[in-house]
Amino acid sequence: xxxxxxxxxxxxxxxxxxxxxxxxxxxxxxxxxxxxxxxxxxxxxxxxxxxxxxxxxxxxxxxxxxxxxxxxxxxxxxxxxxxxxxxxxxxxxxxxxxxxxxxxxxxxxxxxxxxxxxxxxxxxxxxxxxxxxxxxxxxxxxxxxxxxxxxxxxxxxxxxxxxxxxxxxxxxxxxxxxxxxxxxxxxxxxxxxxxxxxxxxxxxxxxxxxxxxxxxxxxxxxxxxxxxxxxxxxxxxxxxxxxxxxxxxxxxxxxxxxxxxxxxxxxxxxxxxxxxxxxxxxxxxxxxxxxxxxxxxxxxxxxxxxxxxxxxxxxxxxxxxxxxxxxxxxxxxxxxxxxxxxxxxxxxxxxxxxxxxxxxxxxxxxxxxxxxxxxxxxxxxxxxxxx
Ligand SMILES: *Cc1c(COP(=O)(O)O)cnc(C)c1O
Numbered sequence: 282x283x284x285x286x287x288x289x290x291x292x293x294x295x296x297x298x299x300x301x302x303x304x305x306x307x308x309x310x311x312x313x314x315x316x317x318x319x320x321x322x323x324x325x326x327x328x329x330x331x332x333x334x335x336x337x338x339x340x341x342x343x344x345x346x347x348x349x350x351x352x353x354x355x356x357x358x359x360x361x362x363x364x365x366x367x368x369x370x371x372x373x374x375x376x377x378x379x380x381x382x383x384x385x386x387x388x389x390x391x392x393x394x395x396x397x398x399x400x401x402x403x404x405x406x407x408x409x410x411x412x413x414x415x416x417x418x419x420x421x422x423x424x425x426x427x428x429x430x431x432x433x434x435x436x437x438x439x440x441x442x443x444x445x446x447x448x449x450x451x452x453x454x455x456x457x458x459x460x461x462x463x464x465x466x467x468x469x470x471x472x473x474x475x476x477x478x479x480x481x482x483x484x485x486x487x488x489x490x491x492x493x494x495x496x497x498x499x500x501x502x503x504x505x506x507x508x509x510x511x512x513x514x515x516x517x518x519x520x521x522x523x524x525x526x527x528x529x530x531x532x533x534x535x536x537x538x539x540x541x542x543x544x545x546x547x548x549x550x551x552x553x554x555x556x557x558x559x560x561x562x563x564x565x566x567x568x569x570x571x572x573x574x575x576x577x578x579x580x581x582x583x584x585x586x587x588x589x590x591x592x593x594x595x596x597x598x599x600x601x602x603x604x605x606x607x608x609x610x611x612x613x614x615x616x617x618x619x620x621x622x623x624x625x626x627x628x629x630x631x632x633x634x635x636x637x638x639x640x641x642x643x644x645x646x647x648x649x650x651x652x653x654x655x656x657x658x659x660x661x662x663x664x665x666x667x668x
Contacts, residue, residue, distance in 0.1 A: 456491060
């Protein structure tokens with residue numbers, strides 16, 4: 282169906298940071314399928330793992346034990362400090378699981394209509410509950426009645442949260458992205474998560490972090506919250522988890538990890554042997570190749586490069602980033618830059634109308650980073666010079 286305003290290109294192959302279209306032309310991929318293919322395309326170790334597993338066992342059911350799922354849960358809890366994992370197939374489903382956990386936590390406290398605090402400018406998915414949680418009217422319009430049980434506050438605004446804490450006894454959880462992705466690579470104050478943690482502790486709320494986009498090394502840490510010295514109660518992952526094999530996860534800790542009992546939640550496909558094998562291969566490669574540190578270092582270089590080349594340019598509002606999650610905000614709508622970059626053999630994204638967003642693969646080469654920086658700076662300079 283007509284769900285996407287697609288760019289006029291069709292890819293048929295890929296290798297590393299390069300995608301090849303159906304006429305044989307190569308493109309430098311600085312979006313990674315929206316932060317999914319963090320190891321690039323057709324990574325040999327992931328490909329080998331998938332081929333092996335496809336020839337061994339693809340799917341059984343969560344009615345039975347799944348050793349690869351247990352191994353993946355062990356790896357993810359070791360890396361994150363969380364305790365238990367529910368596996369699903371997408372970011373929206375991971376968020377759905379979190380919203381259901383929050384409601385169970387509320388009912389366990391005899392709150393009849395539990396509510397979750399969510400943020401302006403947030404994105405949590407396209408299912409009815411997650412689009413209702415999302416802070417963007419364009420995502421919601423036409424799909425009313427929305428799911429109730431959400432209280433909205435501005436992002437990065439502790440005062441607004443204090444007001445909610447005083448006036449809304451039905452609140453049981455906060456659902457927030459550590460850095461807003463679709464909302465325009467919005468980075469909150471450095472102490473935001475720590476202050477959220479303290480407020481949640483004081484109020485008995487669950488702190489639920491949507492790291493569907495920021496997780497798995499994207500921001501130069503395994504998970505963005507690890508910059509803050511805190512632990513969430515619930516952690517949501519998807520996008521990069523399987524390097525393109527659909528997979529999501531809802532991790533929990535403490536009381537939140539014990540709320541689901543048999544029959545309360547489930548998924549036919551979630552955590553099947555094929556997807557878990559892919560995710561295990563992803564983690565192994567990331568650890569072997571030091572890709573989390575690479576994301577931090579390369580991101581810092583690119584950020585400095587953009588600030589130097591574009592920082593003083595009238596029309597550039599802000600240049601920001603954390604690891605290889607980078608945003609360049611302009612003072613005008615710039616979605617047409619996606620098509621112009623495509624013509625130059627460069628895949629970038631524009632989100633929130635005015636923010637050029639880069640989510641290059643973590644395996645991006647140094648020369649590729651240079652090409653990306655040169656190409657994009659020229660495009661932005663030319664674009665701003667026109668108006
Ligand atoms: C992409 C995204 C989602 C939705 O993930 P899907 O796999 O498309 O359902 C949810 N939250 C955040 C922060 C995202 O970036």
